[in-house]
Amino acid sequence: MSLTAYIVTLTFALTVSWSSTRASQSQPVNRDAQILADFTARVKAYVQLVDKADAGAPPLNETKDPAKIAVAQDALAERIRAARAGAKQGDVFTPEIAKKFRSLLRPPLKGKEGAETKEKILEEKPKGVPRQVNAKYPEKEPLTTMPPNVLLSLPKLPEQVEYRFVGKDLILRDARANIIIDYIPNAIT
């Protein structure tokens, strides 16, 4: 083989090798994006279901009569339960999404600041919160404050849906209907 041919062959081989490495490195990033997009789509599907169920429920507007607030909240909850009667844990937080969320929650809980954050999360000790999809969040139990650095690390949610911790479990809660949409057991360690 001439020197020129050798150089060309070597250059080609190195280029192919570099491109292959780059391609394999980009796959995890794309997969992560797919998982988070899947989560967003599932939450969006939930909101669409709620909007449809809400169409027949008494509206939750400002009122002087607290009974109307309770009736609207509970009526919406019933309609949502009926609309997603077969819903179960993992419908929104699929195993893959739950795994991704556990990894998203590790950085804000690292180090000294992370220890303080975790302390705040576990400060409230709500008891008797059922880990059950479609269950009502017990009104007598406090809602855990969500540290802002944790919220920053998680995907943004539509207005009526929120993250909350119950102990180390992460729940997805419908704030208007006051029900549990889904949950991740042991989301933090």
Next chain:
Amino acid sequence: MTLTRRQDLPRFVAAAFALAAAAGLAAQDLTLPNRKDSVHFAVIGDSGTGNSNQMRVAQRLAAIRPKFRFDFALMLGDNLYGSSAPRDYASKFEKPYKPLLDGGVKFYATLGNHDNTNERFYKPFNMNGERFYTFKPPNASVRFVSLDTNYMEQDQLAWLQKELANSQSDWKIVFFHHPLYSSGGEHGSDLQLRERLEPIFVKYGVDVVFSGHDHFYERIKPQKGILYFVSGGAGKLRKGDALRAPFTAKAFDTGYHFMLVEVTDDTLYFQTISDQGQTVDSGTFLRVKRNNGTATTTKPATGGVKPTTNTVRP
């Protein structure tokens, strides 16, 4: 009142005591200037127990109103403990504050960790159906901002910056449930919130912050020019929980309390009164004037003002 039956005696005695108490309450010294053209408001936090402690504080508050006519009250969260059924609104808010509500006092609430987020739809809480909101009393250069510190997401932070940036008011007062500075042993300072909120407050010239959550009273030494209060003792009390940190200016954790506040020109006056009718703290705070980004203070208020225990400088 005419006493006609033996069964009326206990009620008559109770009424007599209430009248006597009210007379005593109204006679207590007011350390505030009580000017007609100033903004007058009350502050209560963690009130919603429905028990006798809340009632006692509420009665003190109602008794002082003829003397210091506040138009509205800030509620610093945990407005209803336990649940938010209609009976809870009645026993933990409507009944204790009935004299004030009947007298036209508006209550502006913020959500605490014990509150159902749907309390924002209860009209007498004046939240406009929102978790976070702002209001400005008529003819006053004071902007109030209420935040939901249970859930401090990016959208709320962006909204806060926009509202503060757009406000032309002389005074900017923010209130929310979780204190950025507190010496409480049970809860204490929320450092995550402080990291997010304090820079915004400093950048946009917030003057005073009121918070609850810790069940006592604490005045914090001004931090970066901002005066902080913890006032979470209008229905709950954790005795001995104010551990007194280096940033503590004054603390009171042996009784329940409420606050009276008056804002006039460049001075904020405050008086904190216990459920026993004692003034546990009072003082003035001089607003930092901001002129083209340069902060300057005003001269201390003089003349016509009763001596107060503290002049707080930023």
